[in-house]
Amino acid sequence: MEELISHAKNKANVVLFSPRRYGKTSLVKRVQNELSEPGIVTLYIDFFGVNSVEDVAARSASRLYSFCHKDNSLLKKAMRLLSSWRPVIRPDPEYGLSLTVESIAGKRGMALLEDVLLGFGRFIKEHQIGFHIVIDEFQEIAKLRESLQIEGMMRSHIQTHRNASYFFVGSRRRILSEIFNERKRPFYRSAINYPLAPLPVDEAAAFIVEQFRHGGKNCPQEIAKRVAERVRGYPYYIQRVPYSIFEISGKKISEDDYTRGFIKTITEERPVYEAMLQVLAPQQIKLLSSLAEEPTDKPYSAGYMAKYNLGSIGGVQGAIKKLIDLDYIEKVNGVLQVVDPLFSIWLRHLKGGI
Ligand SMILES: Nc1ncnc2c1ncn2[C@@H]1O[C@H](COP(=O)(O)OP(=O)(O)OP(=O)(O)O)[C@@H](O)[C@H]1O
Ligand SMILES: [Mg+2]
The missing domain is CATH 1.10.10.10 (Winged helix-like DNA-binding domain superfamily/Winged helix DNA-binding domain)
Structure with missing residues (x-):
C-alpha cells in the first residue's frame, strides 16, 4: 500500500501483475480509497472482455462520466471534453441506476478512442490535485485486431498526461510483460514493473491464527504455517482454506481438520478448475x-x-x-x-x- 500510494502521488505509471486471485483488484481499490481523501480524482476502468476499440473507448468514457455525474458542473465539463460520447442514465431493475455512454454519430473506431484520450488529457490538465487511473485486466487489449494501434495511441496520449498516475493491472503476466518490456512495443519501459509477490509465510500464518482466535477457535501456529506453506503464500487460499477448516472444526484445530479442510476447498473450487480445463x-x-x-x-x-x-x-x-x-x-x-x-x-x- 505504501509503495503503491507513493508511486501514485509521484504521478508514476505502474504495471502491477501477479497470478489470478492474488488480491490485485482489492489492493488497487484500497489504494484509490486512500488517495481520494486528499482530493485526487480516482478512476477504475476494467478491460475484462473488451471486444473492440469502441468498447475500450466507451468503458473509459463511462468511468469518467460516472465519476462526474454527481456534480453538475463536473458533468457539464465532462460532456464538453468528451464530445464524441454522451452519458445515458437510466433506471435499471438490477442496479437501481445504470450509466452507459452512446457515441455521437459520425465517428468510429480509433477516432472515438482518440477523442476520449484527448478529453482525459484536458480534464487532467485542469484538475491540479491530480488523477489516479487504474486499468484492470489491461492485457485484454492484446486480443483485439487493432491492438498495436491502440497501444500506440494510448501511449502517445498517456505520456502527455503529466498530472496523472496510471496503474496497468493484470494476471496474464507474460502478455502484460510483453506489452511493457518488448523493445518494439509502444509501451516499452513506460511504467514501473511491480510484481505482487506471494504473502510471507510467517506473517500469513500469524494472520490465520489471529482470525481463528477472533472466531473463538484455537489454531496451532504449526498448522497455520503448514497451510501457508502448502498454498505457497497464495493470498486467495490463505483465506479460503482456513475458511473451510473453520467450518468443519471444533474449538481446537486438529491434524484431521487440516487435511479435510484442504479437500473441502478443492472440492468446492472444482467448477473453477473445470472451467480452466475447458479452454484447453x-x-x-x-x-x-x-x-x-x-x-x-x-x-x-x-x-x-x-x-x-x-x-x-x-x-x-x-x-x-x-x-x-x-x-x-x-x-x-x-x-x-x-x-x-x-x-x-x-x-x-x-x-x-x-
Ligand atoms: N491481502 C490479502 N490476503 C488474503 N486474501 C486476500 C488479500 N487480498 C485479497 N484477498 C482475497 O483474495 C481474493 C482475490 O482478490 P482479488 O479479486 O482482489 O484478486 P485479483 O488478483 O484481482 O484476482 P484476478 O486476477 O482473478 O482478477 C478475494 O476473495 C479477496 O478477498
Ligand atoms: Mg482482479
Missing part, C-alpha cells in the same frame, strides 16, 4: 497434468516426454506457450510448474477423483 486442447491438458505431477526444467527431454506420453517436441512447445500465456504454468528458477497450488493438487487427483 487434450495435448495441453496432458502437459499440464504432467507438470502438476512433476515440475521440470527439462520438458523436452526424451525421458520426460516418454514418461508422460507427450508426443512431439513441436506439440509440447505449442502447449507450453499456450499454458504460459494463460498463466496456468510459470517458470520458477528454470523449473516449469503449475501456478495455482490447489489446481495442481486437483489435477494430480483427476484420474482418481476427490
Whole structure:
C-alpha cells in the first residue's frame, strides 16, 4: 500500500501483475480509497472482455462520466471534453441506476478512442490535485485486431498526461510483460514493473491464527504455517482454506481438520478448475497434468516426454506457450510448474477423483 500510494502521488505509471486471485483488484481499490481523501480524482476502468476499440473507448468514457455525474458542473465539463460520447442514465431493475455512454454519430473506431484520450488529457490538465487511473485486466487489449494501434495511441496520449498516475493491472503476466518490456512495443519501459509477490509465510500464518482466535477457535501456529506453506503464500487460499477448516472444526484445530479442510476447498473450487480445463486442447491438458505431477526444467527431454506420453517436441512447445500465456504454468528458477497450488493438487487427483 505504501509503495503503491507513493508511486501514485509521484504521478508514476505502474504495471502491477501477479497470478489470478492474488488480491490485485482489492489492493488497487484500497489504494484509490486512500488517495481520494486528499482530493485526487480516482478512476477504475476494467478491460475484462473488451471486444473492440469502441468498447475500450466507451468503458473509459463511462468511468469518467460516472465519476462526474454527481456534480453538475463536473458533468457539464465532462460532456464538453468528451464530445464524441454522451452519458445515458437510466433506471435499471438490477442496479437501481445504470450509466452507459452512446457515441455521437459520425465517428468510429480509433477516432472515438482518440477523442476520449484527448478529453482525459484536458480534464487532467485542469484538475491540479491530480488523477489516479487504474486499468484492470489491461492485457485484454492484446486480443483485439487493432491492438498495436491502440497501444500506440494510448501511449502517445498517456505520456502527455503529466498530472496523472496510471496503474496497468493484470494476471496474464507474460502478455502484460510483453506489452511493457518488448523493445518494439509502444509501451516499452513506460511504467514501473511491480510484481505482487506471494504473502510471507510467517506473517500469513500469524494472520490465520489471529482470525481463528477472533472466531473463538484455537489454531496451532504449526498448522497455520503448514497451510501457508502448502498454498505457497497464495493470498486467495490463505483465506479460503482456513475458511473451510473453520467450518468443519471444533474449538481446537486438529491434524484431521487440516487435511479435510484442504479437500473441502478443492472440492468446492472444482467448477473453477473445470472451467480452466475447458479452454484447453487434450495435448495441453496432458502437459499440464504432467507438470502438476512433476515440475521440470527439462520438458523436452526424451525421458520426460516418454514418461508422460507427450508426443512431439513441436506439440509440447505449442502447449507450453499456450499454458504460459494463460498463466496456468510459470517458470520458477528454470523449473516449469503449475501456478495455482490447489489446481495442481486437483489435477494430480483427476484420474482418481476427490
Ligand atoms: N491481502 C490479502 N490476503 C488474503 N486474501 C486476500 C488479500 N487480498 C485479497 N484477498 C482475497 O483474495 C481474493 C482475490 O482478490 P482479488 O479479486 O482482489 O484478486 P485479483 O488478483 O484481482 O484476482 P484476478 O486476477 O482473478 O482478477 C478475494 O476473495 C479477496 O478477498
Ligand atoms: Mg482482479
